Amino acid sequence: MRPASAKNKGRRLQQWLRDQIIERFKLPPDDVRSCSMGACGEDIQLSASAKAKFPYAVECKNVEKVNIWAAYAQADKYRAKGEPLVCIKRNSGPPLMVVDADHFLDLAARAAPPPPEHTPMPEPPIAPSKFLSELEGSENSWIDAFLSEDCVHRAQTP
16 A cells, blocks of 8 residues: 555544544534644644543554554553543444553443442242141141141151
């Protein structure tokens, strides 16, 4: 691939991400800028008000084979400007985001619904001992026989 084509491919990913940030965070277009290819610094530059809503230092990589560790290290250089975030994409694949595991788990914990309050088990409608005593005096003679010691003794004897 020619260098110009590679830069265009990277620029398209940056512009896609810029447009997504503007749309999803309801930001004015002037607050989010895609940097020129080869420029030093973050790939997506944000105004102070945009940084308040999207606090990330973004590095974009649109290549078939990416060294995630090197890309993350590149984004990590700008940690003072925000949490490092790497947007990676390859041909015919969806864009993916790479963030620190602790940061991701913090985000997931904040997004999760609160756990339900503990509720005790409901009481049974009738106590088992009361149920058995009601059966003993009933017309169910087979239950009476089964509950008698004689039946239990016969069941244990071979």
